[in-house]
Amino acid sequence: MSRLNPILAGSAQSTEAYRQAIAQSSEAVAQWLQQPEMYQGKTVAELRERITLDFNPQGLGNQAAIERAIEYFLKDSLAVHHPQCVAHLHCPSLVVSQAAEVLINATNQxxxxxxxxPSATIIEMKLIEWLRTQVGYQPGDAGVFTSGGTQSNLMGLMLARDAFFARQGHSIQQDGLVGNLKKIRVLCSEHxxxxxxxxxxxxxxGYQSVTLVKxxxxxxxxxNDLQEKLAQAEANGEQILAIxxxxxxxxxxxxxxxxxIAELAAERQIWVHVDAxxxxxxxLSEKYRDYLDGLELVxxxxxxxxxxxxxxxxxxxFLLKEARHYELMRYQAAxxxxxxxxxxxxxxxxxKSLQTTRRFDALKLWMGLEALGQKQYAEIIDHGVTLAQxxxxxxxxxxxxxxxxxPQLASVLFRYRTQQLSDAGDTALALFNQKIGDVLLESGRANVGVTEADGVTCLKLTLLNPxxxxxxxxxxxxxxxKTAEQIAA
Incomplete structure (x- = not known):
C-alpha cells in the first residue's frame, strides 16, 4: 500500500504523491489544450477496439494509471474549447472553475x-440568497444547488404536484397518489x-399528463393557445397541476x-415553474436582462x-419562491x-435536496463571481448573444x-441550400444537411449541431465560447x- 500512496492524507508521503499526480495530470492537460484538432476523429467501433480495461492485480501505480488515462481518455476527448465546437449547450470552462474543482475534490465535502x-454549507446558503436577489424574490435561502436542469425541473414539478394535492387536504409524502390521475395535467410548450x-x-x-402548447x-x-388549452382542460373536468x-x-x-404566463396562472392558482x-x-446580463421580465413572479x-x-x-x-413549500418534502433522519x-x-x-451525498459545486460559482466580478461576467455572457446576432x-x-x-440567445439555426438541392425536395435537402454535420464530426474538424425547427432540418451553432x-x-x-461542395461532388 505504501508504494501506491492511495489515500490523500496529511502525511509527507501522501502529499508528495498528490503533488506529483496533480502536476502530471495538469501538464498533460496543458499539452492537450494546444492540439489543433477539435477531435481526433475515432469512430465508435475504433474506440471500442482501442479502450480496454486491463486491471493489474498488483496495481500499476499512480503515474502509470495517469499515463493510461491520458492516452485512452484525454487524447480522444472532444475539445469543447475549440472555436469549431459549437453543436451543443456544452461550454468551455473558466480557469477558476478548474481551480475550484481541485479544492472540491481534495476536501471531498x-x-x-x-x-x-461546515463552511461549504454557509457559502451555498449565501449564494442561494444572492441568486434569489438577482431574480427579484423576497430575501431568504429557499433553494439548493443541483446536478443540473433535469434534477431542478424534477424538484419544481414534484413540489408543484405535492402542493396541488396538499390544497385538497392530501399528503403525497405520507399516503402516495390518489384519485383520478388521468384528469391531472401539466402544460408546457411544444419546445x-x-x-x-x-x-x-x-x-x-406519465407522459399522458403533459399537454403541449403551440x-x-x-x-x-x-x-392564445395556452388560454385555449386551459379552457379545454376546465371543460373536460381536468385539473392543471403546473405550467x-x-x-x-x-x-x-x-x-x-x-x-x-405567471399572471394567467395566478388567476387560477396554478403553480408556474420556469426552466431557465x-x-x-x-x-447577470447588462444588455439582455429584460428578456427575463416576470421571472420574479413564478x-x-x-x-x-x-x-x-x-x-x-x-x-x-433550484430556487423556490416560498420556503413553506419545502415542508412538503421534509424528512428527518437522526x-x-x-x-x-x-x-x-x-x-x-x-x-432541501433530492440528493443525500452531494458535491460542493456551489464553490465554482462563488469563485467565478469573485474572480471575474459581475461586470466581466456580464460581458462574457452577453458576448454569445451579440455574436449570434x-x-x-x-x-x-x-x-x-x-x-x-x-436568434434569441446564443444559437443560430441555418441550413445549406442551393437551387439544385431545393429542386430535389425537402427530404433530400434535410438529408444533405444531416450529412454535412456527420462529415464534419467524422473529420474531427468541427462539431456542428443538427436539429429540426418547425419540421425543417437545419444546422445549429451554439455560441457559448466567449x-x-x-x-x-x-x-x-x-x-x-466546402464540405457541402465535397458531398455534392
Whole structure:
C-alpha cells in the first residue's frame, strides 16, 4: 500500500504523491489544450477496439494509471474549447472553475449535513440568497444547488404536484397518489425540454399528463393557445397541476412570455415553474436582462451554471419562491438532520435536496463571481448573444446559406441550400444537411449541431465560447460550404 500512496492524507508521503499526480495530470492537460484538432476523429467501433480495461492485480501505480488515462481518455476527448465546437449547450470552462474543482475534490465535502461541510454549507446558503436577489424574490435561502436542469425541473414539478394535492387536504409524502390521475395535467410548450415528460413519468403521472402548447414562429409559447388549452382542460373536468415555462429552449433559445404566463396562472392558482437552465444566465446580463421580465413572479426556477455561466459540469440550482413549500418534502433522519440540530439552528441542506451525498459545486460559482466580478461576467455572457446576432446577419448575406430563425440567445439555426438541392425536395435537402454535420464530426474538424425547427432540418451553432469571434465563425461557415461542395461532388 505504501508504494501506491492511495489515500490523500496529511502525511509527507501522501502529499508528495498528490503533488506529483496533480502536476502530471495538469501538464498533460496543458499539452492537450494546444492540439489543433477539435477531435481526433475515432469512430465508435475504433474506440471500442482501442479502450480496454486491463486491471493489474498488483496495481500499476499512480503515474502509470495517469499515463493510461491520458492516452485512452484525454487524447480522444472532444475539445469543447475549440472555436469549431459549437453543436451543443456544452461550454468551455473558466480557469477558476478548474481551480475550484481541485479544492472540491481534495476536501471531498458532502453537502447533506453541516457537520460534513461546515463552511461549504454557509457559502451555498449565501449564494442561494444572492441568486434569489438577482431574480427579484423576497430575501431568504429557499433553494439548493443541483446536478443540473433535469434534477431542478424534477424538484419544481414534484413540489408543484405535492402542493396541488396538499390544497385538497392530501399528503403525497405520507399516503402516495390518489384519485383520478388521468384528469391531472401539466402544460408546457411544444419546445420545452424533454425532462418535463421524463419527470412526470418519474412522478407517477406519465407522459399522458403533459399537454403541449403551440408556439409562435420564434418557438415561444403561444398565449392564445395556452388560454385555449386551459379552457379545454376546465371543460373536460381536468385539473392543471403546473405550467412549465421555458427561458431558453435548447435549439432556438426561445424565452416564453413569462410575465403573461405567471399572471394567467395566478388567476387560477396554478403553480408556474420556469426552466431557465440556459436563459437564466441573463440574470447577470447588462444588455439582455429584460428578456427575463416576470421571472420574479413564478413559484420555482431551474438554473444551470454549466452552460452560459461557463462552469465545469455539473453545476445547477433550484430556487423556490416560498420556503413553506419545502415542508412538503421534509424528512428527518437522526443521523443527518435531527430535531435537536434544527432546534439549535444548525443548517442541514439534505432537507432541501433530492440528493443525500452531494458535491460542493456551489464553490465554482462563488469563485467565478469573485474572480471575474459581475461586470466581466456580464460581458462574457452577453458576448454569445451579440455574436449570434452578428452571425445571423452574415449567414443571411451568403447565397448558399439560409437563416432558419432569428436568434434569441446564443444559437443560430441555418441550413445549406442551393437551387439544385431545393429542386430535389425537402427530404433530400434535410438529408444533405444531416450529412454535412456527420462529415464534419467524422473529420474531427468541427462539431456542428443538427436539429429540426418547425419540421425543417437545419444546422445549429451554439455560441457559448466567449473567446470565439465572428471571424472564427466565418472560417467555420466556409468549412460548412466546402464540405457541402465535397458531398455534392
Amino acid at each position: 458532502s453537502m447533506d449535513s453541516w457537520d460534513q461541510s 420545452a425540454h424533454f425532462s418535463v415528460q421524463k419527470n412526470m413519468a418519474l412522478l407517477g403521472l 408556439t409562435d414562429r420564434f418557438s415561444r409559447m403561444d398565449l 412549465v415555462a421555458t427561458a431558453g429552449t435548447t435549439d432556438a433559445g426561445a424565452i416564453d412570455p413569462l410575465r403573461a 437552465a440556459w436563459g437564466g444566465a441573463l440574470l 413559484d420555482s426556477i431551474t438554473l444551470d451554471f454549466h452552460k452560459q455561466f461557463f462552469q465545469t459540469i455539473s453545476c445547477g440550482a 443521523y443527518l438532520n435531527s430535531e435537536f440540530d434544527e432546534a439549535q439552528g444548525v443548517p442541514n441542506l439534505v432537507s 452578428e452571425v445571423a446577419q452574415y449567414v443571411s448575406e451568403q447565397p448558399s446559406l439560409e437563416l432558419v430563425m432569428q 473567446t470565439v469571434t465572428l471571424e472564427d465563425i466565418k472560417v467555420l461557415l466556409a468549412l460548412v460550404e
